[in-house]
Every structure is written in structure tokens, then in C-alpha cells.
Amino acid sequence: MVTLIETYIENRERVQPDDTNNYDTAHGGNVAKWMDEVGAMSAMRLAGHPCVTASIDRLDFDRPIPRGDTCVIESYAYETGRTSIRVRLRAFRETPETGERELTTEATFVFVALDEDRRPTPVPDLTVETERGESLRSAALAADPDE
Known part of the structure; x- marks a missing residue:
């Protein structure tokens, strides 16, 4: 069995000029793409198989990420x-020089594991x-719109 902590991934993307919109902040589509990629990695760690996005239950953009800042993506499977695998994702803007962080985006993605024939395949229990794993799971369940 795979533990929640084993699915935890944190990744960073530096927001470059090509990643921005006309307000000089990270384009929402880029943030969603980065979240989708990291979320799939968490799902694959749990499944032991390739995983594809089945749905995005919610994607809330609360604050922008300015050009030059770092977008930190936190991801883990929680159910x-x-x-299928439900994955909680959060994005933060991080100042490269100080490491100061601020939550900018939250999402719940659902991934489906695929076998060699690209058909849905069963996933192991999580x-x-x-204590940290339980805290993360509780936070994800509290934020989940389906719970």
C-alpha cells in the first residue's frame, strides 16, 4: 500500500515573460497546466501506472503570481x-530572494489510472x-466540494 506522504510532491516554476498575461502576471492557463502535471505525478506514484486527468472539480485563483516570482505547486493524493485518485493541489507565489510565500490557487483534480491498453485500471488503497499525512488529508477533505 502507498501512503499519502509518498504521493506528496512540491515543484517550482519560475514565472518568465512568456508565462505571463497582459497584466504581467502568470497566465491562469499556465498555472493550471503546471498543477495538472504535478498532480498527475502524485497520482502515478500512488497508482504505479500512467494517469490522465478525468476532471477538475474546482480551480480557484485567489491572487496573481507576478513575473519573476516562483510558482510553487504542492500536490498529494488524498482519496x-x-x-480514480483525488489529488489536492495548491499553488503559492514565492519571492526567490526571501522564500516568502503566499497562497494563490487551490484545486481538486481527479485522475484515472490506465493499463497498457489505455483502459482504466484499479488503483491500490491509500x-x-x-500525523502530517492525517493533517493533509483532513485539509483536503475540508476543501473538497464533493465532501
Whole structure:
């Protein structure tokens, strides 16, 4: 069995001029793409198979990420179905010089694991073995619009 903590991934993208909109902040489509890619990695760690995006239950943009800042994506699986994996994603703007962070974007993505024939395949159960894992799972469930 895979633990929640084993699916935890944190990734960074520096917001470059080509990543921005006409307000000189990260384009929402780029932030969504970065979140989708990191979320898929969390899902694949749990499934042990390639995973594809099935749905985005919610994607809330609360604050912009200015050009030159770093977009930090936090991702982890917190619940499974037969072939699906729910992943919580949060994006932060981070000042490169100081490491100061501010939450900018939150989302819940659902991924489906695929077998060699690209058909949905069962995923293992997710276990929560640490206090930190339980805290992360509780936060994800509290933010989940379907719970």
C-alpha cells in the first residue's frame, strides 16, 4: 500500500515573460497546466501506472503570481476510488530572494489510472500513517466540494 506522504510532491516554476498575461502576471492557463502535471505525478506514484486527468472539480485563483516570482505547486493524493485518485493541489507565489510565500490557487483534480491498453485500471488503497499525512488529508477533505 502507498501512503499519502509518498504521493506528496512540491515543484517550482519560475514565472518568465512568456508565462505571463497582459497584466504581467502568470497566465491562469499556465498555472493550471503546471498543477495538472504535478498532480498527475502524485497520482502515478500512488497508482504505479500512467494517469490522465478525468476532471477538475474546482480551480480557484485567489491572487496573481507576478513575473519573476516562483510558482510553487504542492500536490498529494488524498482519496481513491476503484480506478480514480483525488489529488489536492495548491499553488503559492514565492519571492526567490526571501522564500516568502503566499497562497494563490487551490484545486481538486481527479485522475484515472490506465493499463497498457489505455483502459482504466484499479488503483491500490491509500493509507495515512503519520500525523502530517492525517493533517493533509483532513485539509483536503475540508476543501473538497464533493465532501
